[in-house]
Amino acid sequence: MAAATQSTANGSLEHSATADSSASSFKSTASQADPSATPASSSQTTATTAAPPEEEEEEAEWQAPKNGPLKTPIYTPMKSAKPHSLSAQSLTPEQETKFATVLASVSQWQTLPATSLKGAAQAPLQDHERMWLTHECLLRYLRATKWHTPNALKRLQSTISWRREYGADTFTADYISPENETGKQLVLGYDAEARPCLYLNPAKQNTKMSDRQIHHLCYMLDGTIDMMPPGQESACLLINFRGAGNGHVPTVGQARAVLNILQNHSPERLGKALISELPWYVSTFFKLISPFIDPVTREKMKFNEDLRKYIPTQQLWSQYGGGTNGELNFEYDHDSYWPALEKEVQRRRTAFRERWEKGGKRIGEYEEYLRGGKQDSLAEVIRKAEEATEHKVGEGMEGDDDLVAAEVGKLSV
Incomplete structure (x- = not known):
């Protein structure tokens, strides 16, 4: 979960504002504070910098400035750099079932311990914490626990409670700046x-x-x-x-x-x-x-x-x-780098949260969709699966319909 300024996640590389207005963690990117609530440093910069790319435009190959040293972050990888995501790999039927079990369980969470101490008081699950519980986040915890669903659920809860106790979603850029x-x-x-x-x-x-x-x-x-x-x-x-x-x-x-x-x-x-x-x-x-x-x-x-x-x-x-x-x-x-980093991080968190809200504030949302990739939102995936079910029913393919309906159920718990 990344937070207003995120303290500790991989992760853990995720800032003022309340935790409930957060947007992403060695994050996940989903648990962060409201970007608009944390102003970047007031320092003025005359550094050589390139404006962040427009999300909807084709990005040109990144190039370093030619009129002096770069003094700000880099916003895009080289075009030759290709992500390799474990979550993009196909799951076995057993793994699919375990994922569905974890998704169904976390979707029922209403409160969680406010700290990691035994017998800690319960506190309501906040939006930024729900947003952190992405499709890929659940898979990361399942892989980390060797697909043992009780342990994955225990560790997911532990991380949320730990971030609450540690204050990971409360640190500000000004606090960290020195x-x-x-x-x-x-x-x-x-x-x-x-x-x-x-x-x-x-x-x-x-x-x-x-x-x-x-x-x-x-x-x-x-x-x-x-x-x-x-x-x-x-x-x-x-x-x-x-x-x-x-x-x-x-x-x-x-x-x-x-x-x-x-x-x-x-x-x-x-x-x-x-x-x-x-x-x-x-x-x-x-x-x-x-x-x-x-x-x-x-x-x-x-x-x-x-x-x-x-x-x-x-x-x-x-x-x-x-x-x-x-x-x-x-x-x-x-004075150049720090406000530029803060501004770009908050821009991304704002976009991340807006997509999550547009997608229906669902637990189990896809991170690629939230980051502006080509992946459909979870709501759209469910809608298409339901349309496929209706089509198969119309064609009289009830056996296949049962299979498709089961897949819809896994997605929509």
Whole structure:
């Protein structure tokens, strides 16, 4: 769920306003606060920037500015970058049944615990939480629990309660802004599979250890999710330790908090983690936290590889990664980058929520539709399935009608 400023989701790259007016999480993109309620920074910018693409127009190939360094986010992947979504793959009949079971269960939720504490008071399910419960979100939790429906339902509820308790949908851009004044985290460009890239630069650490450092990461993870194009569900994380002193390495406690966010509350959101230039003490740190990293996450971690294998050079920051530099001339200027990122994230959240409302505010809505892709809304899919049922009845094909009606039932619980 991404929230007003989303704190922690993959995910978890999703800001003021109330949680109920939110729009998307290492998000999901569905749990965020009302974009209009959080003004972007008042800082003025004269940076080189390109206007976000119009949603209804054919997008031209992205090009870097020619009159100076880029100082704002990149809004579109290269045309050669193609999303690879697990949720687009066909399900087995058994998996279809398990998905329908989970969808039917969450569709009945009226209240959920307000915190993760045992015996916590119940609170009504809010619209932004219903919006977070997308078709793909349910599938992500099912895959993460190896298709064990009770565990998937338990973890879905746990994430909503955790986000409520943690305040993940309440952080504002102004609150997070001091953490990013040096550009220690950047949503910048897309990898070869159209995953938005989140750069982490430990050497640029500018604040003392605090909860807000973790809130900062959660905010950026949720924002990264918001920048996903239609058909994409995961992000690319790039961490470079060049120039990072021993004091810039997070504690084991902080690392475990981040892993909790990524593995438990943003499952299936991490597509790749590209980690470069590790000094010996960072290698030791990774060994210390290795027992807490699940095998699926560990498989996605690549150490000291050529980043050009994964990121188109046009969108790979030229200053990032010794010997694997890209072509992108980017310069971090906080007064330019920060309001531009906030404005674009809020634009996308507004569009996401408007589509959800137009589609009937349904739990189980399709994320590709919500992100402006070619996928029909769930309501339209159900309408077409019902028309197919009526057609088959008219043709006297009752046996087939039973099958089609069953499919409509799965969609419309």
